[in-house]
Amino acid sequence: MTAAIQLENVSKIFYxxxxxxxxxxxLTCAIEAGEVVLFSGPSGSGKSTLLNMVGCLTRPTVGRVFLRGREVSRLADHFRSDVRRNEMGFIFQQFNLLPGYSALDNVAMPLVPLGLRASERREQAGILLERLGMSHRASFAANELSGGEQQRVAIARALVGDPWLILADEPSSNVDMKTAHRLLSIFSEFKKEGKTLVIASHDQMLLESDLIDRELVLPDGEWVRRGRSQAPPTAV
Ligand SMILES: Nc1ncnc2c1ncn2[C@@H]1O[C@H](COP(=O)(O)OP(=O)(O)O)[C@@H](O)[C@H]1O
Ligand SMILES: [Mg+2]
Structure with missing residues (x-):
């Protein structure tokens, strides 16, 4: 079977x-469809760099990246943009919302290149905002929202094209505890829907949740199994 994500001898060198x-x-590794994987490790260990290579935001210096069996690392830039647009949702640490635009417009933005009518875009964006409990803020400008609210809008935006793959970089680091717990339950819903989820984080709360199936510890790239179902049997 083809892995959802396959990394073959991937290196990234910055000057x-x-x-x-x-x-x-x-680094060589494979992630299966429907898995929830955590890239962990201390600050500077390469978590974001790795996530950005999976997310077609940066190319590996050496090695190859495959998504659903297709090599994306060597595609031309505009095809890589298509992959990003059509297949994945990216939740950034800094949310990256457009400040002067409403929550609804921010969520609808990724649909613009897909050729949907404005009314259809608004309808779909509205559905996502509702799902994240943000309908009451739909017309607020992004810069008028609290951190937790901005994050929920950013998640709605990441999901609006119904991607099979969701990437999140330190999603719990700029939000309060209540929002972080809400985030865990949103991620659990993605998991139930069979989405593949890759999270880069050093957050202990994520690590300890039973959301995570496997953890890739950087910089060495060793796998650790997580999740309640994977726990070793306790002695009686
Ligand atoms: N654009 C860049 N230019 C130069 N060095 C970079 C760049 N991006 C990341 N690095 C370096 O690569 C290493 C890994 O960074 P990063 O992937 O952001 O780590 P993490 O997300 O685990 O904190 C760090 O030493 C960082 O300084
Ligand atoms: Mg990082």
Whole structure:
């Protein structure tokens, strides 16, 4: 069977002045459809870099990235944009909402290149906002929302095209505890829907939740199994 995500001997090297940084080093791994995977590790261990390579935001310096069996690492930029638009939703740490636009317009934005009519875009965006309990803020400008509200709008925007793959970079780091718990339940819903979810985070709360099926510990790239169903049997 073809893995949902396949990384083959992937390295990413950055040059900053004279400094050479190998942010991700010779990593090979596969993630199956419907899995919830955590990229963990200390700050600077390459979590975001790896997530960005899966998300077609950066290319590996060496190695190959496959999504559903298709090599995306060597596609031309405009095809990579298509992949991003059609197949995945990305939840960024800084939310990246457009400040002058309403919550509804922000959520509807990814639908613009898909050729839907404005009324259809608004309808779909409205459905997502409702699902995230944000209908009452639909007309508020993004900069008028609290951090937790902005995050829910950002999640709605990531989901509006019904992607099979959801990527989230430190989704719990800029929000309060209540929002973080809400985030866990939203992610659990994605999981029930069979979506593939990859989260980059060093948050202990995520680590301890039974949401995560497997954890890839960076920078070494060792797998750890997580989740209640995977727990070793307790001695009687
Ligand atoms: N655009 C960049 N230019 C130069 N160095 C970078 C760049 N992006 C990341 N790095 C470096 O790569 C390493 C891994 O960064 P990152 O993937 O952001 O780690 P994490 O998300 O685990 O904190 C760090 O040492 C960081 O400074
Ligand atoms: Mg990071």
């Amino acid at each position: 900053s002045g004279r400094e050479r940084v190998e942010a991700v080093k010779e």
